[in-house]
Amino acid sequence: xxxxxxxxxxxxxxxxxxxxxxxxxxxxxxxxxxxxxxxxxxxxxxxxxxxxxxxxxxxxxxxxxxxxxxxxxxxxxxxxxxxxxxxxxxxxxxxxxxxxxxxxxxxxxxxxxxxxxxxxxxxxxxxxxxxxxxxxxxxxxxxxxxxxxxxxxxxxxxxxxxxxxxxxxxxxxxxxxxxxxxxxxxxxxxxxxxxxxxxxxxxxxxxxxxxxxxxxxxxxxxxxxxxxxxxxxxxxxxxxxxxxxxxxxxxxxxxxxxxxxxxxxxxxxxxxxxxxxxxxxxxxxxxxxxxxxxxxxxxxxxxxxxxxxxxxxxxxxxxxxxxxxxxxxxxxxxxxxxxxxxxxxxxxxxxxxxxxxxxxxxxxxxxxxxxxxxxxxxxxxxxxxxxxxxxxxxxxxxxxxxxxxxxxxxxxxxxxxxxxxxxxxxxxxxx
Amino acid sequence: xxxxxxxxxxxxxxxxxxxxxxxxxxxxxxxxxxxxxxxxxxxxxxxxxxxxxxxxxxxxxxxxxxxxxxxxxxxxxxxxxxxxxxxxxxxxxxxxxxxxxxxxxxxxxxxxxxxxxxxxxxxxxxxxxxxxxxxxxxxxxxxxxxxxxxxxxxxxxxxxxxxxxxxxxxxxxxxxxxxxxxxxxxxxxxxxxxxxxxxxxxxxxxxxxxxxxxxxxxxxxxxxxxxxxxxxxxxxxxxxxxxxxxxxxxxxxxxxxxxxxxxxxxxxxxxxxxxxxxxxxxxxxxxxxxxxxxxxxxxxxxxxxxxxxxxxxxxxxxxxxxxxxxxxxxxxxxxxxxxxxxxxxxxxxxxxxxxxxxxxxxxxxxxxxxxxxxxxxxxxxxxxxxxxxxxxxxxxxxxxxxxxxxxxxxxxxxxxxxxxxxxxxxxxxxxxxxxxxxxxxxxxxxxxxxxxxxxxxxxxxxxxxxxxxxxxxxxxxxxxxxxxxxxxxxxxxxxxxxxxxxxxxxxxxxxxxxxxxxxxxxxxxxxxxxxxxxxxxxxxxxxxxxxxxxxxxxxxxxxxxxxxxx
Numbered sequence: 003x004x005x006x007x008x009x010x011x012x013x014x015x016x017x018x019x020x021x022x023x024x025x026x027x028x029x030x031x032x033x034x035x036x037x038x039x040x041x042x043x044x045x046x047x048x049x050x051x052x053x054x055x056x057x058x059x060x061x062x063x064x065x066x067x068x069x070x071x072x073x074x075x076x077x078x079x080x081x082x083x084x085x086x087x088x089x090x091x092x093x094x095x096x097x098x099x100x101x102x103x104x105x106x107x108x109x110x111x112x113x114x115x116x117x118x119x120x121x122x123x124x125x126x127x128x129x130x131x132x133x134x135x136x137x138x139x140x141x142x143x144x145x146x147x148x149x150x151x152x153x154x155x156x157x158x159x160x161x162x163x164x165x166x167x168x169x170x171x172x173x174x175x176x177x178x179x180x181x182x183x184x185x186x187x188x189x190x191x192x193x194x195x196x197x198x199x200x201x202x203x204x205x206x207x208x209x210x211x212x213x214x215x216x217x218x219x220x221x222x223x224x225x226x227x228x229x230x231x232x233x234x235x236x237x238x239x240x241x242x243x244x245x246x247x248x249x250x251x252x253x254x255x256x257x258x259x260x261x262x263x264x265x266x267x268x269x270x271x272x273x274x275x276x277x278x279x280x281x282x283x284x285x286x287x288x289x290x291x292x293x294x295x296x297x298x299x300x301x302x303x304x305x306x307x308x309x310x311x312x313x314x315x316x317x318x319x320x321x322x323x324x325x326x327x328x329x330x331x332x333x334x335x336x337x338x339x340x341x342x343x344x345x346x347x348x349x350x351x352x353x354x355x356x357x358x359x360x361x362x363x364x365x366x367x368x369x370x371x372x373x374x375x376x377x378x379x380x381x382x383x384x385x386x387x388x389x390x391x392x393x394x395x396x397x398x399x400x401x402x403x404x405x406x407x408x409x410x411x412x413x414x415x416x417x418x419x420x421x422x423x424x425x426x427x428x429x430x431x432x433x
Numbered sequence: 434x435x436x437x438x439x440x441x442x443x444x445x446x447x448x449x450x451x452x453x454x455x456x457x458x459x460x461x462x463x464x465x466x467x468x469x470x471x472x473x474x475x476x477x478x479x480x481x482x483x484x485x486x487x488x489x490x491x492x493x494x495x496x497x498x499x500x501x502x503x504x505x506x507x508x509x510x511x512x513x514x515x516x517x518x519x520x521x522x523x524x525x526x527x528x529x530x531x532x533x534x535x536x537x538x539x540x541x542x543x544x545x546x547x548x549x550x551x552x553x554x555x556x557x558x559x560x561x562x563x564x565x566x567x568x569x570x571x572x573x574x575x576x577x578x579x580x581x582x583x584x585x586x587x588x589x590x591x592x593x594x595x596x597x598x599x600x601x602x603x604x605x606x607x608x609x610x611x612x613x614x615x616x617x618x619x620x621x622x623x624x625x626x627x628x629x630x631x632x633x634x635x636x637x638x639x640x641x642x643x644x645x646x647x648x649x650x651x652x653x654x655x656x657x658x659x660x661x662x663x664x665x666x667x668x669x670x671x672x673x674x675x676x677x678x679x680x681x682x683x684x685x686x687x688x689x690x691x692x693x694x695x696x697x698x699x700x701x702x703x704x705x706x707x708x709x710x711x712x713x714x715x716x717x718x719x720x721x722x723x724x725x726x727x728x729x730x731x732x733x734x735x736x737x738x739x740x741x742x743x744x745x746x747x748x749x750x751x752x753x754x755x756x757x758x759x760x761x762x763x764x765x766x767x768x769x770x771x772x773x774x775x776x777x778x779x780x781x782x783x784x785x786x787x788x789x790x791x792x793x794x795x796x797x798x799x800x801x802x803x804x805x806x807x808x809x810x811x812x813x814x815x816x817x818x819x820x821x822x823x824x825x826x827x828x829x830x831x832x833x834x835x836x837x838x839x840x841x842x843x844x845x846x847x848x849x850x851x852x853x854x855x856x857x858x859x860x861x862x863x864x865x866x867x868x869x870x871x872x873x874x875x876x877x878x879x880x881x882x883x884x885x886x887x888x889x890x891x892x893x894x895x896x897x898x899x900x901x902x903x904x905x906x907x908x909x910x911x912x913x914x915x916x917x918x919x920x921x922x923x924x925x926x927x928x929x930x931x932x933x934x935x936x937x938x939x940x941x942x943x944x945x946x947x948x949x950x951x952x953x954x955x956x957x958x959x960x961x962x963x964x965x966x967x968x969x970x971x972x973x974x975x976x977x978x979x980x981x982x983x984x985x986x987x988x989x990x991x992x993x994x995x996x997x998x999x
Contacts, residue, residue, distance in 0.1 A: 117946025
């Protein structure tokens with residue numbers, strides 16, 4: 003989050019008055035004590051970790067494994083000369099599903115993803131095509147990505163191709179111009195993309211397997227980071243088989259206390275706590291989690307390309323600032339980011355939900371008569387609707403970065419960000 | 434706007450006080466302590482109202498969570514133009530640079546890192562590393578310091594000239610890096626006995642562990658001609674970049690007064706002033722700065738205040754403004770020269786593999802006439818730091834970075850906020866502050882400064898474009914902006930080290946995932962950092978550290994909690 007709490011103390015006054023009313027009413031059966039507040043907040047944090055964060059990362063790890071296997075199949079059949087469009091489509095669909103879970107995890111990038119460099123390792127852009135050309139014309143790289151531990155090679159030896167890793171490296175191989183790669187394109191001897199024609203498509207397919215293996219490892223590292231020993235056997239097996247990913251972290255993949263980040267989040271006030279208080283824990287969900295990605299969406303993911311395209315930025319090409327240009331799924335990515343925020347606030351994973359979980363931030367705000375509740379809920383829904391409209395407009399972001407619909411999305415996501423920060427300022431004052 | 438906020442704060446506390454008073458004893462409901470938030474902006478215990486805002490009203494963010502270090506200041510928040518520039522500049526800091534892909538292009542031909550983020554993980558201090566390995570965003574904030582020791586084991590001596598002062602371990606093909614990382618070895622040793630004679634445990638029995646690095650680089654790792662000889666190696670880690678715009682706003686005269694006060698103390702005590710105030714910056718007999726203390730920028734001059742070695746005086750020509758150029762070797766209109774050495778250029782021009790690879794690529798800028806001699810001549814000259822990359826007879830490159838991008842970067846740099854202080858209403862934190870002052874820590878970790886008019890200097894390529902300003906703020910960096918000596922084992926190169934600001938450091942773990950301290954990350958927590966101050970009786974901080982050593986555990990813990998709160 004990058005937000006100065008300009009409304010912090012205004013809400014302090016509001017919340018204090020609300021509490022005054024609540025606590026001093028002699029016939030109020032919901033009198034709030036420090037103990038009940040802690041209990042309520044702890045339940046929210048526990049539900050958030052158990053029913054939002056952990057299952058999202060478990061699904062992400064599971065689906066990157068599926069993606070890895072789809073890429074293995076693609077490469078094997080490409081080598082055997084039996085590749086079909088169905089195989090390509092399967093890999094593309096697997097990509098989309100895994101990508102969705104990653105984008106839906108971005109409202110809780112704090113902790114393992116950030117501390118262990120998983121983001122940006124698996125999600126950086128723009129791709130430097132020159133790097134890809136050099137890498138796939140380098141006999142050492144070709145040997146590495148075809149070796150017994152291609153995933154390890156990608157992790158350890160990516161220095162000269164570190165811009166083409168992760169989701170976007172795979173996106174480039176699997177998608178072009180907003181569509182799945184065609185059978186003709188992937189069975190041609192060489193790349194058909196301008197300036198990339200020296201690349202052999204067979205090597206591209208091998209590269210996809212190697213990068214997908216690394217992606218699978220890193221998302222398992224992420225799930226392990228939050229869940230520790232509670233992670234699925236599949237996750238633990240993957241991490242154990244890729245110990246080099248643990249070696250690349252500061253605390254063997256876990257938090258500084260040697261426990262999963264999930265346990266840290268639900269241990270406020272104890273030596274294992276990420277924060278000293280439950281209020282700070284919940285505020286960080288609003289601010290360090292939700293606002294952080296919300297602000298990135300409107301200031302950078304949408305904002306930078308829009309500013310450049312409309313002459314408010316520098317003289318670079320707006321397209322260079324746009325994520326997911328090959329699949330043309332930028333608006334989908336950003337909407338999934340907002341769904342991630344919704345999941346965090348609602349305490350469940352249902353993008354169509356209208357009723358939040360009992361132990362959720364939304365329910366807490368509603369029960370405690372937070373005056374900004376409706377504004378926040380509306381801002382959330384309007385941001386999702388704006389991106390839905392952009393998604394369905396027929397104008398991909400990469401094709402019309404200066405379009406009015408982008409401005410609308412920016413404004414709606416910015417409004418959501420302000421509402422999130424206001425809620426963060428409110429929650430920390432609850433007692 | 435802010436004044437009204439402060440008024441609201443007072444009103445809030447009053448209301449909250451009323452709230453506390455309305456518990457119904459008959460029901461047995463417990464009254465609660467007010468949340469910390471109700472004290473913010475208020476005097477509490479031995480903390481003034483201002484101390485909640487270490488960056489002043491204009492330079493502090495209320496965010497105290499996992500994204501606090503990346504926050505912009507209120508000055509940026511309230512100016513749409515600066516706001517947009519800030520986030521454009523933020524990308525320049527965070528993204529990975531490559532050779533050719535705009536807008537983050539221009540990496541190489543030799544580089545220290547490919548991204549600012551590599552060394553400043555999540556805007557914080559570099560992370561302790563077992564070995565020196567560079568990788569995008571891996572948190573290795575170490576710079577190698579390779580120097581000719583004045584005598585065996587000395588921390589002092591001139592940098593070797595064969596590689597750059599910030600040595601590069603990365604290069605673009607076909608070139609080889611000036612230093613091959615595989616030839617670098619770090620061995621972490623444990624202190625078994627401090628020179629001061631203090632045991633490795635406190636009087637109450639609680640032990641502590643101090644580690645320090647022994648760093649070597651094999652001569653064969655240097656891809657230079659000649660290769661350096663008779664050298665030692667030290668590590669210097671990055672520190673956080675937050676709040677540096679506020680330090681830039683401290684007036685020269687205020688820093689002069691700090692030097693004069695410190696020098697005067699030692700002079701009156703009959704001690705050797707030069708031992709305690711670095712004579713390369715302060716002339717004790719003249720009671721004034723030396724010429725070296727000043728950093729010239731255009732027709733202005735500033736007291737050097739940035740970097741451990743105090744090498745920079747204005748942020749706009751400071752470590753960040755330079756690093757975006759020389760760490761990556763990304764050129765810009767006002768930086769037409771490479772950050773390289775002639776010894777590396779010479780070695781590359783004589784490397785047969787380099788020549789062969791260029792010869793096979795007629796589109797290479799180093800191709801010249803395609804002959805071995807012509808290629809060698811182009812390589813030797815184009816890689817040389819004295820060759821203007823935009824105006825020479827071999828190949829004229831164009832600037833990698835635009836002036837607009839650099840301006841955005843500087844808005845971002847000068848726009849980074851300091852997180853507000855935490856827990857100042859906590860009695861233990863208040864006790865910690867009292868002890869911090871009593872045992873003398875504040876002599877060097879000076880709590881506060883007042884900024885001046887903040888008539889900052891900016892380079893010509895940013896001329897006329899506004900940067901965030903922080904005039905007349907009371908700020909709490911906890912640094913005297915001077916250098917001192919700790920006499921640690923394998924100490925910092927040069928022996929003198931600027932007092933590191935302590936503000937915001939308590940949020941390092943939640944922001945970066947690590948909280949290693951001191952110049953080479955040898956201290957893994959506050960206790961270790963403090964006890965390194967007591968390693969030698971010669972340490973300028975020995976007296977204070979000894980007092981800390983003799984405190985009961987509860988008081989040591991109180992000081993640590995204070996440090997984590999400011």
